[in-house]
Amino acid sequence: MxxxxxxxxxxxxxxxxxxxxxxxxxxxxxxxxxxxxxxxxxxxxxxxxxxxxxxxxxxxxxxxxxxxxxxxxxxxxxxxxxxNPRAELVAAVSLEPSRISCEIADSDGVVIAHRTARLHRDIVETICRFVPELVGDALPALRGVAIAAPGVSSGGAVRLAPAVGLVEGEPIGDSVQQRLGVPVVVDNDVNLMAAGEHAAGAGSDVSDLLLLHVADGVGAGLILGGRVRHGAAGAAGEVGFLPLDPEDRGHDGIGPFEARWSANAIAERVVALRPGHRPSAPVRDLVELSRTDPAAASYLGEVLAAWARLIVSCVCVVDPGRVLLSGAAADLDDAALDRLQSLVTLAAPAPTEVRRAVLGDRAVLHGAVSYALAAAVPAVPPLPVGSP
Amino acid sequence: MxxxxxxxxxxxxxxxxxxxxxxxxxxxxxxxxxxxxxxxxxxxxxxxxxxxxxxxxxxxxxxxxxxxxxxxxxxxxxxxxxxNPRAELVAAVSLEPSRISCEIADSDGVVIAHRTARLHRDIVETICRFVPELVGDALPALRGVAIAAPGVSSGGAVRLAPAVGLVEGEPIGDSVQQRLGVPVVVDNDVNLMAAGEHAAGAGSDVSDLLLLHVADGVGAGLILGGRVRHGAAGAAGEVGFLPLDPEDRGHDGIGPFEARWSANAIAERVVALRPGHRPSAPVRDLVELSRTDPAAASYLGEVLAAWARLIVSCVCVVDPGRVLLSGAAADLDDAALDRLQSLVTLAAPAPTEVRRAVLGDRAVLHGAVSYALAAAVPAVPPLPVGSP
DNA sequence: AATAGTTTGTTCGCCGTAGGAAGAAAGTGT
DNA sequence: ACACTTTCTTCCTACGGCGAACAAACTATT
CATH class of the missing domain: 1.10.10.10 (Winged helix-like DNA-binding domain superfamily/Winged helix DNA-binding domain)
Structure with a gap:
């Protein structure tokens, strides 16, 4: 923020x-x-x-x-x-490696207007042109802008997101905020998904949760006490770097865990198991395959064990109470989910519910809505408490 | 609370x-x-x-x-x-396996009165008798009571603390609160230490930190956004259960990590390294020994590697920015601390400072003071925000 | 030493508003 | 038709936040 x-x-x-x-x-x-x-x-x-x-x-x-x-x-x-949900509009901007998508939503998360374009060089310029255009004459109702970017963000600046051409530390949030005159929040996509599931999805009934997103990498969004927790440097949820196996090594920006257990890594093994078939959804394919192929079943077991250890690690540190599976991890079938739940229950020091996230692609949007609305509320200044 | x-x-x-x-x-x-x-x-x-x-x-x-x-x-x-710090007094009650200690402190953490006794059967009764006695005629200045208990606590009830004779789920906090008429908080000792270091120790300049306490077990206290985070079931910081080595097994309440790397476990190895000497401070002894004994030096390296992986795991999940070593872990000398810091820096996804905690025994007291003062402040009701 | 200048703390009074009380409105049951 | 209940509005008053003027207490300057 x-x-x-x-x-x-x-x-x-x-x-x-x-x-x-x-x-x-x-x-x-x-x-x-x-x-x-x-x-x-x-x-x-x-x-x-x-x-x-x-x-x-x-x-x-x-x-x-x-x-x-x-x-x-x-x-x-x-x-x-x-x-009247239309009285409050928010803009959700999603930066992806090659394109930018901008959606205007009311406070129910209902999309009123949207537009996608190739990623122009000057992101700030693009955002500041798109948003007023899409909002039109309802501009006074615009309450905030939330920008989702891959990579780690902290304090309005986005780091580690060379994929979208962001320079380290560029204060993209500040720039947009000054030009549009509404609060702007910038965060990474996984954190926004977690916020979305918390606001309007599988976590609306709890105040603590962890969303585990498995895609090209493995990341987590953390909600504690009803708010997204970024940690000191915005690196909270970088669970792809968990050192669960001493011999695993990461490389240039890829953590040791995600090097082996991301959707990408799993896809490679699935291709090896069923040559010639390039899977679009590796985990779904693996689950399918495991019903007939013992090797696939065995590998699926490994995947579940690895993810379970990841989840247990998170439980030991923050005890989120509920874990939501997102991305490729949401492709598990019920049987595999049950097995994962059992593995977690066996080793975790606190009861933990493992579920699928329910919002899918719309999670980021809902997260952006909730962020933007929260940003529009001037926080009550907390009373400073505690001994000197 | x-x-x-x-x-x-x-x-x-x-x-x-x-x-x-x-x-x-x-x-x-x-x-x-x-x-x-x-x-x-x-x-x-x-x-x-x-x-x-x-x-x-x-x-x-x-x-x-x-x-x-x-x-x-x-x-x-x-x-x-x-x-005038004397205008606000707090009582800090510490429950230990065999005794109960009660201290009255002003809001600077200066102890005004204290008393220790064998643990009577009825803890609530004991507390409610000790506190007014110690406070004397300054009773109107009493702002709160903080009770530190080993084990996990949540919602005023203490779980997993059979050592002090607490029944699971007993609402010890509520009972004392009703009888003394001031806010009472109950939490485990490690969380209170973290709060203490945050309020008056090695973490007073940051709003996120993790305190790693190595004693009979291994536990952590987590502060995010300036407040102690308990997690959904109060199990946040139970890092002794981290599954960092697949072959390690915990047993009845002891986690896999602490089974091997707690002060107790280290003490056994130190005894083996230097037969006949029962160490009082195993880590200090190990550091000492490692200067002359190659086997000890090698084992010290293992310990540091294990603790480093533990810290890195925590960083990946919550990115505390600063880690404080407490208990036996604070016995490392500067050289070992440097090595630990290097190991952490090498593998952590975010810059993390590893330091010793500075308050030692007084950490719990300072934490209790900060807790009690915070509890005495009626929280500003948070504005409910977010889409339905 | 008198005076001007500067910053700090207090008193005064206006205005806005929170909320009690009474009343009006709009129904249902007898 | 009347009593009764609940909801919403209007009126009024007392209280408190804060702007502005004022008093206090010191330094620097002539």
Whole structure:
């Protein structure tokens, strides 16, 4: 996340109070989708008298839409308010090795406009042209931009992403933020997927999870306490570098674990098992093959064992409680998933649920939405606590 | 931490506003130790007009002490205010296998009173008798109690701590909280050490760190984003269970890693290397021995390699940026520490500083202080954010 | 030494607003 | 038709944040 310079303002100034109330109501409405003023009093703790003018303002702004009266057994029926997802738009930009894709979504994650193009040299320029074009006259509703880039990111700068032509440390987030005037967050794709699954997928019911993404490499996105954790240098989740086998060696940017157990590496073995067939989904093919071919079955066992040790390692360090499999790892069938779960349960020091991620390609988008919305909320300044 | 039932109150009610201002000032004063009203305006963002009565109240309560005028080149000299650490007392209770120790400290971590006793059967009863006795007539200043227990803790209940006679899931925190009427936090000793080093030790300048504690077992305390992370089931930091060598097996509660590389395990090898000598500090002895004995030097190399792989594993998952060695691991000499640092740097995907912890025995106490103070601060209700 | 200048802390008062209380609205059950 | 319940609005008041003027306390300058 890009830090906005925060002038030292009182935590309870008039302006902030108003802002906080507004945001409380919006957040409550966003979650409940449709609710009455009475429910708002319960959810936000604000008094009805305070809510009346506030809700009126939000209706005027288009945040809320007044619907007919709701059902009621007795007494005056509640006038229902519906949250208008279109009132908040976010842009999700995904940088891939050869192309850039830009989607405009409302706060439900419904895509309103999208566009893909070859990756131009000047990424910032491209983004700053695409986004306003796609948003059109709804520009005032734009709340934030989230940029997903392969590689490690920290503090708005993207590192280790030469694939998309990013120079190390380039403050791409800051540049876009200044030109578009909305909060911008930059993060790697796996972290965004984790955020997406947490916000709207297989992790919406928990506050800690780890998303294991197996593709060309092996990476993880970590959510602890409801927020993505990047670590000190943004390298949290670089589980491809786990030294699980002393003899394994990584090479120039490839970690020892992913050198052997990534989708790429598995694809090579699958090709060897079934010559002449170039697999598009190596893990799916391997699972298929293992039903008839003992060698494939044995190799599948190795893969599961390796992934299990990876997961157990993560559990030992952070105990996420739930692990979501994404990318090639989501191609396991139920039987293989069960075996993986058993292996994990056997060796992990805490109960851990292994599931498939459910959002697939849309995970990054949902993550971007959740990021951008969170970035749009000026954080309540944390009270500094602790001895000197 | 024990959850207090929070009635749904407005985030900006009059009472809360006042509370937040108070706490802001107290927190600023606690950190700065001695400061003027002018500095308070800068630090808290509150206006001078707001501060005047607030500071007066805090002086009356004993939180602040008015000192003489400070130095000034020009203009009216600042009237300095000194934070009175005695205004906030905390109790730190440490449960060990055979005894219980209870210390009363001010918010600087200065111990005011302490007492140790054999572990009575009814722990709650013992705590609730000791604490008021030790605090005496300063009871109104007691802000919280922190209880350190070996084993894993979560939600105020301690698990896996049969050594001190705790039944699984016993809500020891809740019981004490109800009887003493102050917030109580229960956590395992390693987590508290990490909090202590973060608050007042070798990690006070960073917001992410991992403390590696090597003793009878091997455990870690994890701080991310300035707070201790427990994970979903409180098992974060159970790095003794890391499956770094496939052939290693743990047994009944002992993890595979710690079975081979804990202080206990190392002690056995050291005894074998130098028969007849029962070491009190096996790692220190091993370092000593390795200067003359090639076999010891070789084994020391193995130990360092194993610990390095452990640290690298943690870095891959959470990237703490800094790792503090505690317990037997802090007995390494500078040369060994350098070797360990090199091994880590070689294999870790992010820059990681390996240092010794500096607080030693006092780490738990400082952690307890920081915990208790944090628990005494009613958290600002986080604004719920994110798409449904 | 008187005066100007500078910074710090306090008092005053206005304005905005949180929330209590009362009332209006809009239903259901008898 | 009336009583009753619940929801929402209006009115009012008391309180507190903070802008502005003021008082205090010191240094530098003439």
């Amino acid at each position: 890009v830090d906005v310079v925060t002038p030292p303002t009182s935590p309870v100034s008039r302006k902030r109070s108003k802002e906080i109330k507004r945001l409380s109501v919006i957040a409550a409405a966003r979650q409940a989708r449709v609710l009455s003023r009475a429910e708002l009093t319960e959810l936000t703790g604000l008094s009805p008298a305070t809510l009346t003018p506030l809700v009126r303002a939000l209706i005027d702004e288009g945040y809320l839409i007044e619907r007919g009266p709701g059902a009621s057994r007795t007494g005056r029926p509640r006038a229902m308010l519906e949250f | 024990v959850d207090v039932v929070t009635p749904p109150t407005s985030p900006v009610s009059r009472k809360r506003s006042k509370e937040i201002k108070r706490l802001s000032v107290i927190a600023a004063a606690r950190q700065a130790r001695v400061l003027s009203r002018a500095e308070l305006t800068e630090l808290t963002g509150l206006s001078p007009a707001t501060l005047t009565p607030l500071v007066r109240a805090l002086i009356d309560e004993g939180y602040l002490i008015e000192r003489g005028p400070g130095a000034s080149r020009t203009g009216r000299p600042r009237a300095m205010l000194e934070f």
